[in-house]
Amino acid sequence: MSKRSVSILVLVAILLAGLLPAAAQTDCDFAGEIYIGVIASLTGDRPKVGQSTEEAAQMAVDEVNAACGLQIDGKNYEVVILVEDSESKGESAVAVATRLIVDEDVLAIIGPQASVEAVPAGQVANDRETPMISPWSTNPATTFDRPWVFRAAFLDPFQGPVVAGFAQEEFGAKTVAVLYDIASDYPKGLAENFRDAAIAAGMDVVAFESFSTGDTDFSSQLTNIIQAHPDVLFTPQYYNEVPLIVQQARQLGYEGPILGSDSWGTPDLLDLCGDACNGAFFSTHYSADIATDVAQAFISNYEERYGAKPDDVAALTYDAFHILFQAITNAQSLDKADIRDALADIELFEGVTGLMSFDEQGDPIKCAVILQIVDGAFTFYDSACPAGFPPESTEEPAS
Amino acid sequence: MDINFLLQQFINGLQLGSLYALVALGYSMVYGVLLLINFAHGDIFMFGAYMGLFGSIVLGWPFLPTLLLSMAVTGLLGVTIERVAYRPLRKASRLSAVITALGVGLLLENGMLALTGADPRSYPTGFVSDQVYTIGGLSISTVKILIITLALVLFLGLYLIVQRTKWGMAMRAISYDKFAVPLMGVSQNQIIALTFFLGTSLAAAGGILWGTAFPVLSPYMGMRVGWKAFIAAVVGGIGDVRGAFVGGLLLGFVEIFVVALGQPFGISSTWRDPIVFALLLIILVARPTGIFGVARRQKV
Numbered sequence: 001m002s003k004r005s006v007s008i009l010v011l012v013a014i015l016l017a018g019l020l021p022a023a024a025q026t027d028c029d030f031a032g033e034i035y036i037g038v039i040a041s042l043t044g045d046r047p048k049v050g051q052s053t054e055e056a057a058q059m060a061v062d063e064v065n066a067a068c069g070l071q072i073d074g075k076n077y078e079v080v081i082l083v084e085d086s087e088s089k090g091e092s093a094v095a096v097a098t099r100l101i102v103d104e105d106v107l108a109i110i111g112p113q114a115s116v117e118a119v120p121a122g123q124v125a126n127d128r129e130t131p132m133i134s135p136w137s138t139n140p141a142t143t144f145d146r147p148w149v150f151r152a153a154f155l156d157p158f159q160g161p162v163v164a165g166f167a168q169e170e171f172g173a174k175t176v177a178v179l180y181d182i183a184s185d186y187p188k189g190l191a192e193n194f195r196d197a198a199i200a201a202g203m204d205v206v207a208f209e210s211f212s213t214g215d216t217d218f219s220s221q222l223t224n225i226i227q228a229h230p231d232v233l234f235t236p237q238y239y240n241e242v243p244l245i246v247q248q249a250r251q252l253g254y255e256g257p258i259l260g261s262d263s264w265g266t267p268d269l270l271d272l273c274g275d276a277c278n279g280a281f282f283s284t285h286y287s288a289d290i291a292t293d294v295a296q297a298f299i300s301n302y303e304e305r306y307g308a309k310p311d312d313v314a315a316l317t318y319d320a321f322h323i324l325f326q327a328i329t330n331a332q333s334l335d336k337a338d339i340r341d342a343l344a345d346i347e348l349f350e351g352v353t354g355l356m357s358f359d360e361q362g363d364p365i366k367c368a369v370i371l372q373i374v375d376g377a378f379t380f381y382d383s384a385c386p387a388g389f390p391p392e393s394t395e396e397p398a399s
Numbered sequence: 400m401d402i403n404f405l406l407q408q409f410i411n412g413l414q415l416g417s418l419y420a421l422v423a424l425g426y427s428m429v430y431g432v433l434l435l436i437n438f439a440h441g442d443i444f445m446f447g448a449y450m451g452l453f454g455s456i457v458l459g460w461p462f463l464p465t466l467l468l469s470m471a472v473t474g475l476l477g478v479t480i481e482r483v484a485y486r487p488l489r490k491a492s493r494l495s496a497v498i499t500a501l502g503v504g505l506l507l508e509n510g511m512l513a514l515t516g517a518d519p520r521s522y523p524t525g526f527v528s529d530q531v532y533t534i535g536g537l538s539i540s541t542v543k544i545l546i547i548t549l550a551l552v553l554f555l556g557l558y559l560i561v562q563r564t565k566w567g568m569a570m571r572a573i574s575y576d577k578f579a580v581p582l583m584g585v586s587q588n589q590i591i592a593l594t595f596f597l598g599t600s601l602a603a604a605g606g607i608l609w610g611t612a613f614p615v616l617s618p619y620m621g622m623r624v625g626w627k628a629f630i631a632a633v634v635g636g637i638g639d640v641r642g643a644f645v646g647g648l649l650l651g652f653v654e655i656f657v658v659a660l661g662q663p664f665g666i667s668s669t670w671r672d673p674i675v676f677a678l679l680l681i682i683l684v685a686r687p688t689g690i691f692g693v694a695r696r697q698k699v
Contacts, residue, residue, distance in 0.1 A: 045617075047517035182669050209658075209668045214623050216613035219411035220658035221668050227404050240519045240615050247614070251531050252407070253538035272521050272615055 028068035031075035034334065036061075036324070037100035038081050039111035039121060044088025045213075045240055048268045049113050049136070049313050054083050055306050056314035057110060060321035063301075070328050077334075079325075086112045086121075093117035097124040097132075107328075108132065108339060110320050113313060114238070114263075115139035115186035122149040131340045133324060135316035138262065139189045143362045150343050150362040152320040152353070153262070153285060156186075160193025161201075162368050162384045163259055163283050167232045168201055170281075171257055177207035177230035179221055179245060181237060184213050190236040190261055206230050222249050236261040243273035250276050257281065262368075265312040270376050277373045281381060285312045286353040287369045289380035295352045312353070319351035357389075365389050403536040408659040409652075414543045414612065416651025417550035420644045421605030422628035423635065424557060425477075425598030427643035430632070431574040432594045435485065435496050439504035440602060441625015443480075445618060446507055447473040447603025448610040449515065455526050462527055466607055470600035477599025478592045486588070504625075511618040521614035546608045553604055554644050557597060561640055570594055574638060634679050636692030645690055653678055 040053035061079045064070065069078045082104055084096035093112045100106045101124070108131040112118050118137035125132035126146040134142055135152040138159060143149045167173040176198050180191035188210075195205050206228040209221035222245070225233060233256060235245050242264055249258065260282035269277065288299055288309060298318060302310040310318075323346065328334075331342035348357050349364075356364035367385035371378045422444050429437045447469050454465030484503050488496045528541045561567035569590045572580050581587050609624065610616050627650060635646025653675050658668045666674070686692070 043512070043517045044619075211668060212672060216609075216615070216620075217411075217415050217654075219414070220408060220655040223404065223407050223411060224659060224662065224668075240617070243521070244613050244615055251529075251538060251540040251542075253531070253533065268518065272519060274521075274524050 028065075028076050028078075030069060030078040032077050033080050034070060034077045034328070035104060035106045036079060036081050036321075037097075037104065037106035037109040037111075038083045039086050039093055039096055039100070039109060039117070040083055041088040041113060041117065042083075042085040044086075046088045046114060046238060048239065048266045048311075050085065050088075052266070052311050052313040053111060053113055053135070053317050056302070056310065056317035057081050057083065057321060059302060059305060060318050060325075064321075064325060070325060072328070072332050072334060081110075082106060086117050088114070088117070090116050090120045093121040094124055097121040098128075101125070101128045101130045106130070107334060107336065108324055110135065110317065110324065113137065113317075114184075115142060115189065116184045118142045118151075119185050122146055125149055129340075130336055131324070131327075131343055133320040133343075135320040136262075136313050137186070139185045140361075140363075141185065141189070145361075147344070147362070148340055150323070150358070152316045152323060152351070152356075152364060154366050154368055155363055156190040156193045158386060159261060159283055159368060160190055160195075161197035162370075163234060163261065164194055164197035164201055164203070165384070166281065166283070166370055166382070167198070167234070167257075167259060168203060171232055173203055173231035175204045175206045175228070175230045177209070177225040177228060177233045178205065179207075179209045179211070179218065179225060179233065179235045179237075181213055181215075181241070182210035186263065187236045187238075191234075194234055194236070216244055218245055218248050219252060222252050222254065225249075226252055226254050230256065232257045232259055234259045236263060238263045239266040239269035240272070242269055243277065246273060246280065247276045262312060265371070265378065267309065267311055267378075270373070270378075275376075278375065280373050281370055282373075283368045283370050283384070285366075285368070286315050287371055287378070287380040290369070290383070291352075292350075292354070294350060295354075298352045315352045319349075319353055322351060323349055404659075407537055408655055410537070410539060410543060410547075412652040412655035413648070414546050414651070415655060416648035417547050418605055418609050418612065418647075419624075419628050419631045419650050420647025421550050421553065421601050421608070422624055423631040423643035423647040424554065424640055425602045426629055426632040427635070427637050427640060428570075428594050428598040431638040431640075432570060432577075432591055433485070433489070433496075434493065435500065436629070437598075438497065438500040438625070438629075439480065439507060440598075441621035441623075441628070442504040442507035442511075443473060443477060443599050443621070444602040444606045444609070444624055444628075445511065445616075445621030446476060447599075447606030448616050448620065449511060449606075449618075450603060451522065451607040451610055452520055452616065455522050462611075465526075466604060469603045469607055473603035473606075474596040474600035477595040477602075480599075481592060481595040486591075504621075508618050508621070515618070517617065519615045519617045521616065522610055527611045542611050546612060549604065549608060553601060554640075557601065558640055560597070566590065566593055630676075630679060634682055634689055636686075636689030639689075639691040642689055642691030649690075650675070650679070 038057045040050035042050035061081050064079055068076045086093040110133050112121050113136035115137045118134040119141045122142045126148045133150045138153050138156045140155055143151055178191050180187040182188055207225040258280045262284040264282040265284045327339050327342035331338040354366055356366040358364055367383055370382040372381040426440050450469035450472050451465055454460045454468045484499050531538055531540045569585045573590055631646035631650040632643045635642030657671050657674045
């Protein structure tokens, strides 16, 4: 062996030695790895949603691996996530869901978040019989008639009436107006649920105006709305559209209350909107102000790790991972069908976003909270639970 | 439907139309001298808006200096793009040039994405006063007044340059016959560079004004505005600066008034885009060269 190849060998050995301690940081003895796909909108219209997804996913997985992973039949398995970018588009979500299932052979998928991505991606997961949990999607179509698809968020047929009821009780609203994106599943579904709930509650829908994804000028629709003199304006849009709508409404002279939905809850909304959004209300999944012990631990760990408060996307993603972990542990199996059954069998789960149980469609039954934007911060205002929830026997969530 | 409502919608239309017009001008000018559809123009508009972020946030400058800085830097970017990407292809087929333009647009868009990230941004508070004037039931914000007057001033300035100066005469001459102009001792390259400078700096002004009216800036913001401005330029008669301005205003008004007036006829705001583009198609069927366009005979 020449001198040169010896020195290369030595170099390689040194490099390997340097790597080894890093690989064996935990003293756990892993029998194998469990691959979980994560679909996050890292680019496109909703990059913040994707970032929260990735951060919460990484944290959930690191925590479980630090505790020696998941135990199945007495063996420890390390959880590994594969994060794919959905570019905030339905077609890309379908492409990466297919890739994760076919090429990477993941055991389950967490994500995608927005309904416009989750509805089509759910079809892929269901067709290819892979369990999928969308943490944030609230449109019924995501899980409807799809036994393999679950979610961690409440549904729009629940959220719509919550906001409509709030408008009536809080403001004595008799007339309401809606402005929504007709080309996106989530705003469209929720706008219709809100309209139906408002009519059922005896309110008049005096304006039901729409636009298409990517529009930035809403002055014409808003002038129509102002002309109709509604008591409240409801706009179930994403954080990059809400500031435009609220600012333009105020500039055009609308002075009444503006209500929104869980898609508002990304902190970037506060930066983009400035003072204009102060005083607005929206319904969402949880509030850091009324957090339980489980939630407090999550919030402080997340803040320590990423230097920012977790938004609802992060909280729901974290919950989705723990729902999946619980299902895998309950199933004691790495078979997709067993995990699906275990997911469907979870009766009551206490997550960061509160207590939840699941109905036969794989949808959680849980409470919503109403937040108000006060001085550029999301502040707890009220909470609203479905009739008969949480069940009497369990402890009430701190509220 | 009262008069205030119509006036308010008219002002809304004027604002949107002015913004389209500013972007359409650059499309039209470049087509005028090079017969090139500069598909990177929408992304140059985005670059202008981002230069506004640089001026207002990084340098902390107020509105007017930021606007001038962005117009100057973006104008130079336009000249550079022409020098590096389009001039070597001037004798190649027009298809190659159009594809290059698309490539330049993607480069700008993804370059900005890599540089600043995908998070939407906005100008700092107080960059433009958020004062709203209420006159007899009409709400007019400072931003609206600023956009409408600046667009008009910039258009008139450009029109004077094109119609009344020697440079403008040379531009018009190149668009008329680009082989005869160099024979008259006028540098074709210089005139084309000047055209790019003017067109792209107007797009930059449009970008900053757009960002003050709709303060959610992202690297993708130029795409849709670019398409719409292109359509406005074609409807107005591409190659003619008056056409671009009128086309932009027309597009803005049609977009606003389809939504404003559709309701009594059972047309919801959902129909905005289909009706807008159907109307524009009808205009093009009636006048294939656009409102101000003149049919040019092809010499064979």
